[in-house]
Amino acid sequence: DGGITQSPKYLFRKEGQNVTLSCEQNLNHDAMYWYRQDPGQGLRLIYYSQIVNDFQKGDIAEGYSVSREKKESFPLTVTSAQKNPTAFYLCASKSGSAKETQYFGPGTRLLVL
Amino acid sequence: QKEVEQDPGPLSVPEGAIVSLNCTYSNSAFQYFMWYRQYSRKGPELLMYTYSSGNKEDGRFTAQVDKSSKYISLFIRDSQPSDSATYLCAMRAADYKLSFGAGTTVTVRA
Numbered sequence: 001d002g003g004i005t006q007s008p009k010y011l012f013r014k015e016g017q018n019v020t021l022s023c024e025q026n027l028n029h030d031a032m033y034w035y036r037q038d039p040g041q042g043l044r045l046i047y048y049s050q051i052v053n054d055f056q057k058g059d060i061a062e063g064y065s066v067s068r069e070k071k072e073s074f075p076l077t078v079t080s081a082q083k084n085p086t087a088f089y090l091c092a093s094k095s096g097s098a099k100e101t102q103y104f105g106p107g108t109r110l111l112v113l
Numbered sequence: 114q115k116e117v118e119q120d121p122g123p124l125s126v127p128e129g130a131i132v133s134l135n136c137t138y139s140n141s142a143f144q145y146f147m148w149y150r151q152y153s154r155k156g157p158e159l160l161m162y163t164y165s166s167g168n169k170e171d172g173r174f175t176a177q178v179d180k181s182s183k184y185i186s187l188f189i190r191d192s193q194p195s196d197s198a199t200y201l202c203a204m205r206a207a208d209y210k211l212s213f214g215a216g217t218t219v220t221v222r223a
Contacts, residue, residue, distance in 0.1 A: 040121060040215060042117065043157075058210075104156040106155060107154070107155065
């Protein structure tokens with residue numbers, strides 16, 4: 001059963017704490033993306049990776065970090081430098097074909113305690 | 114001005130009505146156009162994907178692209194309560210980056 005999984009579904013962060021969101025895909029897609037969704041706003045791109053061991057900043061990368069050590073995995077760390085982390089985080093992936101589009105995981109909701 | 118404009122609604126219609134959703138954009142380089150459906154607290158799911166101007170139909174759903182007017186539409190015929198969701202338009206040029214509308218929340222009343 002191919003798809004994108006994200007865990008956990010809900011995550012709570014304390015002040016000054018770093019937290020890591022997991023994203024795994026078994027679609028054999030080359031590219032992976034992280035978005036943030038806030039109420040009433042469109043999705044905003046945090047980071048993306050088009051190939052293993054390479055990634056680029058999106059529009060709102062400050063306070064976040066990523067790694068891409070395996071094709072299937074693209075974890076996102078929300079650092080203590082991100083002052084407003086409460087949001088719905090979405091991971092997406094895409095094949096290498098230029099005409100293909102992105103498919104999304106189920107999301108992780110991050111809340112600050 | 115945002116690159117993609119989408120009326121956030123909310124939009125409420127009776128069951129069986131036609132739902133009409135639209136987005137306008139400013140970047141003439143956009144050539145791939147998508148509609149995603151997002152249920153509450155879920156990830157977006159791809160509904161329609163079109164390349165270039167014209168119409169595309171899939172069951173009760175029709176997507177229209179008018180590049181000359183920089184305007185895209187999604188029509189849902191014979192709407193059902195299960196169509197109640199937020200609908201996101203998205204588009205991109207030849208590169209990787211998707212630009213999203215803010216989403217329109219639709220409620221279909223039984």
